[in-house]
Amino acid sequence: MPTTETEFLHEVAAGEYKYGWETNVEADTIPKGLDEDVVRLISAKKDEPEWLLAWRLRAWRHWEKLAANPEEKYPRWPHLKYTEPDFRNITYYSSPSKKPRYESLDEVDEDLLETFKRLGIPLAEQEKLAGVAVDAVLDSVSVHTTFKEELAEQGIIFCSFGEAVQEHPELVQKYMGSVVPYTDNFYAALNAAVFSDGSFCYIPKGVRCPMELSTYFRINQAGTGQFERTLIIAEEGSYVSYLEGCTAPMRDENQLHAAVVEIVAEAHAEVKYSTIQNWYPGDNEGRGGVFNFVTKRGICKGDHAKISWTQLETGSAITWKYPSVILKGDRSVGEFYSVAFTKGRQQADTGTKMVHLGKNTKSTIISKGISGGRSNNSYRGLVKINKGAENARNFSQCDSMLLGDRCGAHTFPYIEIKNPSAQVEHEATTSKIGEDQMFYCFQRGIGEEAAIKLIVNGFCKEILAKLPMEFAVEAQKLLDIELEGSVG
Amino acid sequence: MLQINNLHARIEEQNILKGVDLTVSAGEVHAIMGPNGSGKSTLASVLAGREEFEVTDGNVLYQGQDLLEMEPDERALEGVFLAFQYPVELPGVSMNNFLRQALNQQREYRGEEPLSAGAFLKRMKACAALVDLDPQLMSRAVNDGFSGGEKKRNEIFQLAMLEPRLAIMDETDSGLDIDALRTVADGVNALRRNDRSFVVITHYQRLLDYIIPDTVHVMVDGRIVRSGGKELALDLEKKGYDWIREETVAV
Ligand SMILES: Nc1ncnc2c1ncn2[C@@H]1O[C@H](COP(=O)(O)OP(=O)(O)OP(=O)(O)O)[C@@H](O)[C@H]1O
Ligand SMILES: [Mg+2]
Numbered sequence: 001m002p003t004t005e006t007e008f009l010h011e012v013a014a015g016e017y018k019y020g021w022e023t024n025v026e027a028d029t030i031p032k033g034l035d036e037d038v039v040r041l042i043s044a045k046k047d048e049p050e051w052l053l054a055w056r057l058r059a060w061r062h063w064e065k066l067a068a069n070p071e072e073k074y075p076r077w078p079h080l081k082y083t084e085p086d087f088r089n090i091t092y093y094s095s096p097s098k099k100p101r102y103e104s105l106d107e108v109d110e111d112l113l114e115t116f117k118r119l120g121i122p123l124a125e126q127e128k129l130a131g132v133a134v135d136a137v138l139d140s141v142s143v144h145t146t147f148k149e150e151l152a153e154q155g156i157i158f159c160s161f162g163e164a165v166q167e168h169p170e171l172v173q174k175y176m177g178s179v180v181p182y183t184d185n186f187y188a189a190l191n192a193a194v195f196s197d198g199s200f201c202y203i204p205k206g207v208r209c210p211m212e213l214s215t216y217f218r219i220n221q222a223g224t225g226q227f228e229r230t231l232i233i234a235e236e237g238s239y240v241s242y243l244e245g246c247t248a249p250m251r252d253e254n255q256l257h258a259a260v261v262e263i264v265a266e267a268h269a270e271v272k273y274s275t276i277q278n279w280y281p282g283d284n285e286g287r288g289g290v291f292n293f294v295t296k297r298g299i300c301k302g303d304h305a306k307i308s309w310t311q312l313e314t315g316s317a318i319t320w321k322y323p324s325v326i327l328k329g330d331r332s333v334g335e336f337y338s339v340a341f342t343k344g345r346q347q348a349d350t351g352t353k354m355v356h357l358g359k360n361t362k363s364t365i366i367s368k369g370i371s372g373g374r375s376n377n378s379y380r381g382l383v384k385i386n387k388g389a390e391n392a393r394n395f396s397q398c399d400s401m402l403l404g405d406r407c408g409a410h411t412f413p414y415i416e417i418k419n420p421s422a423q424v425e426h427e428a429t430t431s432k433i434g435e436d437q438m439f440y441c442f443q444r445g446i447g448e449e450a451a452i453k454l455i456v457n458g459f460c461k462e463i464l465a466k467l468p469m470e471f472a473v474e475a476q477k478l479l480d481i482e483l484e485g486s487v488g
Numbered sequence: 489m490l491q492i493n494n495l496h497a498r499i500e501e502q503n504i505l506k507g508v509d510l511t512v513s514a515g516e517v518h519a520i521m522g523p524n525g526s527g528k529s530t531l532a533s534v535l536a537g538r539e540e541f542e543v544t545d546g547n548v549l550y551q552g553q554d555l556l557e558m559e560p561d562e563r564a565l566e567g568v569f570l571a572f573q574y575p576v577e578l579p580g581v582s583m584n585n586f587l588r589q590a591l592n593q594q595r596e597y598r599g600e601e602p603l604s605a606g607a608f609l610k611r612m613k614a615c616a617a618l619v620d621l622d623p624q625l626m627s628r629a630v631n632d633g634f635s636g637g638e639k640k641r642n643e644i645f646q647l648a649m650l651e652p653r654l655a656i657m658d659e660t661d662s663g664l665d666i667d668a669l670r671t672v673a674d675g676v677n678a679l680r681r682n683d684r685s686f687v688v689i690t691h692y693q694r695l696l697d698y699i700i701p702d703t704v705h706v707m708v709d710g711r712i713v714r715s716g717g718k719e720l721a722l723d724l725e726k727k728g729y730d731w732i733r734e735e736t737v738a739v
Contacts, residue, residue, distance in 0.1 A: 435540070440576035440630075443536050444590035444646065445564035445597070454589060458580025458629065 029094040032223065034087050036060060039193050042093050046162050046196070049169060059182035059192030066186045073186055078349040079378040079410055082318050085256050085291060091224045092194045116216065135160060135199045135215045137228060147211065157202040158213050161229055164200035171202060175233055179262035179297050179326070187258040187293040191227045195260070198228035203238040203269075212468050214243040217259075219279070219290065225256040232262070234269035236302060241272040241468050254317060255280075258293045267302025267329060272310070274467050275323075276475055279315035284373070286345030289317025296323035300332030300358075308335035309352065310466045312475045314482050317346060322380065324353035327361035327389075334363040339460040341482055342375035342407070351381035351412075356392035356422075365396040368460045372403035378410040385422040393423045400430040401459050403452070453483050489514045489685045490535075490555075490654055495546035497534050504530045506710035507546070512654070515682035519696055520689045521721065522707035523729050528689045529573055531707070532658045536570040537563050550654065565597040567653030571643035571660050573689075578630035583642075586630050587612070587649055594650065615648035619675040620668075636663035644672050648679055655679075656687045661695040673698030693725040706732055 030041060039060045043053040066072040067087070074084045116123050116136050123136055123146060135145040135158065151158050157168060164172050182192035199215040219226045234240055244261075257279060265271050273296075282289025292315075298307040309323035325334030336352035354363035363383065371377040377400065385392045400409035411428050433455050441451035457464075457476065464475050490512040497505040504527045512518050520528055534541050535548065537560030548555040555563065578586065592602045603611070616623045619641045631639050640660050647655050657676070661669055676686070676699050688699060696704070696718055704720040705712045708729065713736045714720065724732075 434576075436576050437578055439536075439538055439560065440572070440578070441586075442560035443564050443570050443572075444586070444650065445561055445593045446586075446589050447561045447593065450589060450593065454581050454586065455578060458578055461580040 027094050029091055029224070032089055032091050034090065034092060034194070038092050042194055042196060045093060045095070046165070048165060051169075051173060052165060055177070055182075056193050059189050062182055063186070063189035063193055066189055075186075078320055078380070079376060079412070080318055080320065080347045080349050082254075082291065082347070085254065087190075089223070090256055092227070093196055094224045115218070135213075137197055137199070137215060137217045151209070151211075154207050154210070155204040156207060156209055157200065159200055161195075161198035161200050161231065164231070168200070168202070171233065172200070172231065175231055175262065175264055176229070177262075179264060179299050180260050180295050184295060188260055188295045191229065191258050191260045191295070194225075195227045195229045198259070199230045201230075201232045201240065201242065203234045203240045205235040205266075206237045207235075208238065209240040212241050212243055212471075214245065216245045217257075219255055219257065223253065223255075225258065227257075228259050230259070230261040232264070232271060232273070232298075234263070234265045234271045234305075236266040237268045238266075239270045241274070243274045243276070243468060243471055245276045245278070253288060254282075255290045256293070257290050257316075259295070261294070261296040261323075263298030263307055265298060265300050265302070265305035265307050265332075268304045269302070270306040270308075271298065272308045272468070273298070273323070274471060275309075275311040275313070276467075276471060276478065277311065277313045277315050277319070278478060280317075281315050281342075281344060281346050282317040284344045286317070289346070290315065292316035292319045292321065294319075294321040296321065297326065297353075298324070298334075299326040300329050300334065300361075302332075303329040303358070304331050304333075305329045306333040306335075308337065308466070310335075310337040310463065311339070311350075312464070312467070312478065313338065313340040313348060313350060314478060316348070319346075319348040319350050321350050322352055322382075324355065325363065326355045326357065327363065327392075328357045329361075330358040331360045331362075332358055333361070336363075336365045336367070336381075337463045337466045338367045338379075339370070339463045339479075340367070340377055340379075341370045341372075341479065342377045343372040343403075343482065344375060345373065346375040346377075348376070349378045349380055351379045353382040353384070354394060356383075356385045356389040356394070359388070359390040359392075361389055361392045363392075363394045365394070365398075366463060367396075367398045368463055369398070369400040369409050370403065370456060370459065371400070371407035371409050374406045376408040376410070378412060380412040380414075382414040382416070383424055384416045385419050385424070387418045389419050389422070391421050391423075392419065394425065396424075396426045398426075398428045399459070400428075401456065402430065402432050403456075449483070453480055456483060489516075489551060490687075491549040492535075493547050493549075495531075495534070495548060496544045497530060497541045498544055499530075499541050503544075504541070504710055505534065508707075508710070508712055510705065510712060512685045512687060514653075514685055515680075516702045517680070517686040517688060517699060519701040519704045519718075519721065520687060520707055520712075521691065521704065521724055526707045527710040528707055529658055530710075532570055532573075532656045532687075532689060535563075535656060536560060536568060561593075564650075565594055567651075569647050569650055569652030569655045571640075571647055571655065571657040573658035573662070575631045575634075575639040575643055577632045579632050581630050583626045583628060583630055584612075587626075587646065590646075590650060611649065615645050618648050618678060619644045620671045621645045637665060637668050640664055641668065641672060644675055648675065651684075653683065654685050654687070656689070658689045659691065660688075661690050661692055669695065670698060693721040696721045708733055708736060 039056050145159055180188050182189045203209055263271050279290035307325045327334050334354050340348045340350050342348050367379045369377040379398045383394045398411045413426055438451055464472050467475050492508050492510040495505050495508040522528055621641045701718055706714040
């Protein structure tokens with residue numbers, strides 16, 4: 001039993017990672033290194049059409065240009081300190097099989113099925129999660145997508161990105177890069193050049209997707225980067241709720257994850273995108289852990305469209321991510337709800353961009369940062385109201401909670417208003433768990449660990465409540481595990 | 489039940505308790521009165537285990553155990569309950585969740601199974617009714633936005649839920665309207681048992697009309713300077729504290 005709250009918090013912050021094991025599976029892994037040949041090789045492995053290779057190569061050339069510029073390669077504006085990845089020392093493609101695609105579940109190695117089962121994602125027909133369709137991605141390849149046929153009956157396409165390229169090239173070609181062009185930033189360019197798989201989702205006009213769609217990403221192979229792309233298209237009047245989860249084994253070296261997510265919501269469509277990010281955070285001395293450099297953006301293309309990002313970020317050594325919404329359609333709505341929990345030596349610089357273009361557009365940002373150990377947790381957000389965005393409204397609230405006295409919390413709100421009719425509100429608070437709150441809990445017989453869990457859960461409850469019900473419970477458990485001291 | 493001997497405590501170099509002696513037997517109700525700042529809440533806090541206060545001398549026996557050696561949550565689990573003078577807000581933590589947690593930790597401590605959802609609900613309704621607390625409050629965050637009176641009722645409601653052996657009530661009557669005072673007092677009386685003791689801190693004799701104490705103590709400047717029957721409260725009401733101060737100085 002720790003003797004003081006501070007000591008306890010230090011123990012909490014040193015808690016162990018539960019997903020750190022690795023799967024031994026024979027893999028088709030290409031040699032380390034990055035050049036034009038690697039880009040061509042990945043494209044060839046995936047048997048891609050000419051137009052896609054051409055696009056990758058354009059992205060590659062752009063990346064090479066950016067890589068020559070230190071400011072692009074290692075921007076100084078995030079509140080992050082890290083040694084920049086050695087891009088020549090990473091493997092850009094690793095497939096858990098000689099085949100780049102599985103035709104059916106029978107082809108999937110037992111060990112792999114066991115891996116996902118252990119992660120709480122059973123894929124086998126008789127065990128699959130009720131009400132949730134899952135695309136399971138290991139390293140560079142989608143292992144399996146459940147409920148594909150059932151969804152297809154309503155015209156919903158839910159499959160791996162690789163499969164979409166083969167089966168629905170017209171859709172991929174039309175939308176890929178339309179929200180996050182490869183010129184967007186350094187990591188977006190890298191992803192476009194070397195991405196290996198990811199999820200694809202298309203909801204036809206007027207269809208309400210009857211189940212949660214979910215992609216589960218796992219990095220397994222050592223020295224391998226994960227570069228996946230997700231593309232979600234919601235046609236007019238459709239609705240989909242989508243969830244992404246991620247874990248990785250414990251490794252001493254840093255692993256790079258540079259993903260791109262693009263969402264297109266047409267008029268009256270609604271997309272709810274939720275993330276439970278739990279990449280390996282590194283050990284307490286800051287060794288190892290995933291570098292999570294992610295570009296996520298959605299566009300509300302039509303009037304009354306709505307996109308919400310909800311995220312629980314507990315993992316990664318470094319998180320650099322700003323899920324954003326471009327509010328183009330009139331009366332469109334963008335939302336960002338985030339809980340970011342950092343401990344040990346983790347560093348997170350996360351937030352959102354809300355870009356108001358259409359009239360009467362509305363955005364809401366609620367961010368809760370919890371920092372423990374020697375971690376650093378920053379919120380960075382931009383609210384931009386363009387000239388034509390008559391009567392745009394934004395409400396932002398950023399709350400930080402400090403566990404202990406060796407961690408940091410920072411808030412960097414940027415506001416650009418070009419239309420005087422805009423109404424923008426920003427609130428920010430920083431708190432510690434009060435001694436009197438702890439004492440009140442103790443006095444009711446609630447011990448230290450349970451009291452901190454209660455109070456932290458209370459702090460982020462309104463965000464966790466936004467997650468789809470099936471995952472809200474998972475999320476709370478994850479947070480509880482993260483808060484657990486030396487137990488386990 | 490409780491035996492306090494020569495208890496001295498200080499905070500930030502300032503001596504607050506300067507030799508408190510008090511013995512409470514099982515089933516008794518003791519009232520503590522005394523001027524503002526005399527150390528009544530400090531005594532309650534020290535008994536409940538608030539770490540900011542440093543005990544510099546004396547000892548406390550609770551059911552034969554050294555109370556001061558116990559962690560604050562352990563004291564609670566052993567049946568010490570403090571109804572706070574200023575109940576604390578826990579934003580986002582629902583009353584339901586909080587009390588469930590408290591009850592189940594207590595049951596686990598005693599080696600009992602957690603309470604079923606149904607049994608919990610039933611007990612909660614009964615206890616809420618005892619102090620006429622709106623059950624709607626159970627789905628709200630602990631004390632968050634509760635009115636002054638609701639906060640006080642909520643303390644006694646929790647007392648009823650947790651069934652302590654020693655209940656310390658710190659100015660539960662302040663902030664209650666006349667009818668609420670009656671209700672809460674009736675609730676407390678209903679909870680009186682011959683194996684449960686109460687220490688009631690109050691400024692007003694009125695409460696003691698309802699909750700009839702076995703003994704009334706007067707605390708002045710960190711010491712209990714006078715003890716007597718319930719008539720003592722009436723005397724204080726009439727004459728104030730100055731005469732006691734003077735007599736104490738004279739002695
Ligand atoms: N945290 C603290 N820091 C400094 N002084 C304190 C602290 N808590 C209490 N004191 C001081 O100790 C003395 C006793 O306070 P206490 O709250 O015990 O009085 P009380 O008898 O309960 O008064 P009241 O009737 O007003 O509630 C006061 O002078 C008070 O200012
Ligand atoms: Mg007091």
